[in-house]
Amino acid sequence: MAGSRLERFGTVYSRVRDLMRSGVIKPSQKPIWFDVYEAFPPKKEPLYVKPHTRTATKKQEPVPEIFYREDEIRAKFFEHYGSGYRSFLLHKPDFVSTSQRFVDKYMELKSRGELEEAALFEETGKALLAEGITLKKRGAPSVSAESRESRLTDMSAEEQTVGAGSEETTDTADTTNTHTT
Amino acid sequence: MAARALTKGLWGLRQSRAITVGYPAAGHFYSTEAAVKSPTLQCMMFQVINDCLTIRSERIMTLPLEKPDFFRVSELFSVKSLFEARVHLGHKKGCRHRLMEPYLYGCRLEQDIIDLDQTVEHLQLALNFTAHVAYRGGVILFVSRQRQFSQLVENTAKGCGEYAHTRYWQGGLLTNAPIQYGPGVRLPDLIVFLSTLNNVFQQHVGIRDAAKMNIPTIGVVDSNCNPSLLTYPVPGNDDTPIAMELYCHLFKMIINRAKDKRKHMELLPSAAPPHASELLKTSN
Numbered sequence: 001m002a003g004s005r006l007e008r009f010g011t012v013y014s015r016v017r018d019l020m021r022s023g024v025i026k027p028s029q030k031p032i033w034f035d036v037y038e039a040f041p042p043k044k045e046p047l048y049v050k051p052h053t054r055t056a057t058k059k060q061e062p063v064p065e066i067f068y069r070e071d072e073i074r075a076k077f078f079e080h081y082g083s084g085y086r087s088f089l090l091h092k093p094d095f096v097s098t099s100q101r102f103v104d105k106y107m108e109l110k111s112r113g114e115l116e117e118a119a120l121f122e123e124t125g126k127a128l129l130a131e132g133i134t135l136k137k138r139g140a141p142s143v144s145a146e147s148r149e150s151r152l153t154d155m156s157a158e159e160q161t162v163g164a165g166s167e168e169t170t171d172t173a174d175t176t177n178t179h180t181t
Numbered sequence: 182m183a184a185r186a187l188t189k190g191l192w193g194l195r196q197s198r199a200i201t202v203g204y205p206a207a208g209h210f211y212s213t214e215a216a217v218k219s220p221t222l223q224c225m226m227f228q229v230i231n232d233c234l235t236i237r238s239e240r241i242m243t244l245p246l247e248k249p250d251f252f253r254v255s256e257l258f259s260v261k262s263l264f265e266a267r268v269h270l271g272h273k274k275g276c277r278h279r280l281m282e283p284y285l286y287g288c289r290l291e292q293d294i295i296d297l298d299q300t301v302e303h304l305q306l307a308l309n310f311t312a313h314v315a316y317r318g319g320v321i322l323f324v325s326r327q328r329q330f331s332q333l334v335e336n337t338a339k340g341c342g343e344y345a346h347t348r349y350w351q352g353g354l355l356t357n358a359p360i361q362y363g364p365g366v367r368l369p370d371l372i373v374f375l376s377t378l379n380n381v382f383q384q385h386v387g388i389r390d391a392a393k394m395n396i397p398t399i400g401v402v403d404s405n406c407n408p409s410l411l412t413y414p415v416p417g418n419d420d421t422p423i424a425m426e427l428y429c430h431l432f433k434m435i436i437n438r439a440k441d442k443r444k445h446m447e448l449l450p451s452a453a454p455p456h457a458s459e460l461l462k463t464s465n
Contacts, residue, residue: 005356007392012412016395032370033397036313039246042306042413048392049280049409063277066287066294093265 008048013037070103076121077102082138098135102128241446245316252312252438254305257431260297263304266427268417269295271404281404284416293404295416307399307413308435311371315343315439319370322346323432324387326379330425334375337429341436344369346387350379355390374400375428376419377411401428 002024004015016034019025077099089095096104106124109115115123125135245251263269271277271285271293286296315321323345325334331347338345346354351361358366372391377400379385388410391398397412401419408414418424 003395005393007389007410012392012395012397031395032317032319033310033314035242035246036310036317037397037412040306040309040313043303046392046410046412046414049407063274063282063285063293064287066289 011046013041070107073103073106074099080121080137081135085136098133101133102135237450241443242317244446245313245442250309252309252316252435252442254308254312254435257308257434258301258304258427260301262427263297263300263417266424267421268300268424268427269297270418270421271295276405278405278407280407280409281402281416284402284408285404295404295418300416303413303415304417304431307415308431310397310413311373311399311432312435312439314371315341315436316443318443320344320367321436322369322372323375324350324372324385325375326350326385327376327419327425328380329422330375333425333429337433341433342440343436350386352386355387355394355396368394369396372396372398373432374398374411375425377402377406378419 002019004019006015009015010018013034016025016031020027020030086098088097102124105127106120109120109123109127113120113123128135269286271281274288274291274293277285277293281293284296284299286294288294311321321341321343323334323338323343325331325345325347334347335345353361355368358368372387374385374388377385377388382405384407388398388400392410398410399413399415400406400408400411401417402408402411402414403417403419406419408416417428
């Protein structure tokens, strides 16, 4: 069967249509896909695009970066607490990680109360502690010393052991990577 | 064929007139009235049946093209099922191909995210085209040069009765086919690339060869692929096993559905009834 092997000129459809129009391809030899292509054409014509090597022209619309408002909260969380002790189980479609729970609690407290940012951060930490998720702080020892003292003043045995645990793990938390955006 | 056309035309000239003077029916002339009635009636019936059959065979081919979604492709998948199969995950920003930028939703921490709304439309078009080609008895070839999915692609092709090529692509496979495989070899009517790159991250030779031989192509293009020569590109992830399994499953299902539909149409006369307007056309 006759054909046209010029893949850089026109599309597959335009070449076959013109060959049929000129009589090179007989109507009995019409390809099977021809009518289907005419009935359901693609969104963009499959023309050959020359690869231009000059990168001097700047693109008008580069691909936008995706950032959310919660990313600020996430950044502060990871800077403060490091990567959580719980790994991300991504094979579960409805998995909620420690950082996500933190973010949800933060947004909830923000919508509820009239606290400002620094206080909100502490409040979320305490709320998550109350729910049973221990957050091991990473950062300067002075920060943890202050938190330890505040816990001791509460006069409760559980919080003393938690404070001791957080003090032990500050050294190991230093090796974790920071999550910067 | 010529005789049939002749009788058709002549039949059209004398349709509802009374049987008086001899009708030319199958080349014979009858003068008497009584003799005229029964043989011409038989020939008439024969003609009608013949016409119905030809109209029906044309109808089998044209009926699916009139409906927008004859094979119910839109029921097979949704944005959610694509998301769960992680079809939206592209490669890193540095690997991005310039021509893939319109298909990307955005870039999250330097990883490209493919726009699933566009993917849904493209995939529907591609599956619909495959179904129609399979319905018309076309030969479909699945190509993928990814070693980890070669077994999956071959099983998919076996499962729907089509062909697969997941090994090294010899230079003259399509362009030099009569010499390599013998004269009169039938080339595929559609080539489906489940991954458009070869093992050295260049565009697969088959895409250019198919365009040369005027064969339409469908291809899953990731964010580092070139979608320009493909007839029906489908932007999506081509590296994750779960995404590849989804594509293979969709193609296999739609091809089997199309072939069953064709058998159904041919066996049952009620499935493809000749249109009333077509009957009137030939009789006038």
